[in-house]
Amino acid sequence: MKKYFLLLALFVAGKGLAQTNANDIIGRWDLTVTMGERIVPSWLEVKLSGMKTLVGYFVAEGGSARPISHITFQNGKLHFSIPPQWDRLDKYMEFDGLLTEGQLKGTIEAPNGNMYAFVGEKAPLLKREKAPEWGKPIDLLAGNALKAWYASGNNSQWSVTGGVLTNAKSGANLITKEKFEDFKLHIEFRYPKGSNSGVYLRGRYEVQVEDNFGKEPSPTYFG
Template identity: 55%
Template sequence: MNRKCIIAGLICCMGLGMANSSNVMGQVAAIKADAVKGGSLIGRWDIKVNENVTEKPSWLEVELSGFHTLVGRFVSTGGSARPISKVTFDNGKFSFSIPPQWESEDKDLSLEGTLTAAGISGTIHTSSGQTYAFTGVKAPDLIRTSVPVWGKPVRLFNGKDLSGWKALGENQWIVKDGILTSPHSGANLISEQTFTDFKLHVEFRYQKNSNSGVYLRGRYETQIIDNPKTEHPSSHLFGGIYGFLVPNEMVVLNPGQWQTFDITLVGRIVTVVANGKTIICNQEIPGITGGALDSNEGEPGPIYFQGDHGPIEFRNIVITPAK
């Protein structure tokens, strides 16, 4: 075979490969949710779980993988987002199961639901053997169409007492030497004011092996934890949006040192500056994180400090809300 034939053959093969690739991409691009079995389930869902008459928040995301397989992520009433390898759907009914996370039991958590025009509803079977009813609605996109105009900064902590704050449960929070202090594990602390879009500055200090968090709108946790500086960044470690967003750098300081967060939240888009370095830049928070106060994502929410995981101190808490 001469050289011209070889070159022509290669060009032909390349052309066929490109054509096949283009055809596949065309097929993928043509797939629409309503053309897939269970396609109306695709999207994000804000869920309310009835646990012994107490309403607790949860969250579900369903995505299309390939041509017809439904996969997703799930945030239970505790823990963080967990992957769902397959969501089954048939005649308006859907189900999935996921292995335990922080639970001590070995049994999978399973969910069975029904999709209707009003939303989703069904039952959750926990790893501990409990069964709870749930309902869910499509989560709002929270897309902003204009650049925020910032108002005046508001000092949320007066350095004297707990005015403007309330504890969820028996209060252990005190003010000592102008510092907002939780000397031991106990109740979480929530601002009485609620906010939509804002810039938040907060300074904090913790002891060795402690753990806390700053919840934005009471729903999205920015993680505070004493992890080694040598740890690879993770959504579960310092500065991460718990279970969702991974910092680009580990900038944690030693326990006993004052550290800072400067956080901007507009819609779902968050930027986190920790100790002077931007570690998360204009990233979307998909949904609520474990420990959220509620799943009403379209509503304003408070700033809340986690106090149930160990000693923590805060000072210079300043928020600048959007007008």
């Protein structure tokens, strides 16, 4: 009597899960961060350095683009930490995200221990099919008034006199009521010695207005 043996082969196909690789996370990401009652924009760029090391830049709700020396990304999980910029504490900021179906979700732990949830989408390519058609100039200080603006808080110190927009002391920011896509912005400004202010484009990217005369050129200074 012949004996027959049945050999069973088990093939494991990754448990049916789609595999993620570095190409899925490389690029620029638009982040929306929930900070209590505020919803603020943020920004992340992931780049490949050499053969396998991921590095990048991160822009929080404030401050400039901060370099990231090392980003880990494995099984869809992303993590990096960066030292404080304007925080008075010495603790690093911790960033953790999970990439699923093209969306990045996770938490940001601030140096003070506060946790903030975020959602990220791949940033679109800002390419126009044709050159913009410019309209008539808009005077944002028409009639020596602030009708085209609203304040970000109740402690606004802004006023207009003789066509000059003046801020008496530190207080709320001014924001245009109208939103713009492509635009050309013309501003003439003057400031007291040693002062620091700025103009935010699209509500996030600041053109620094600071008395930096005589200092070495810096990517975070204006002119």
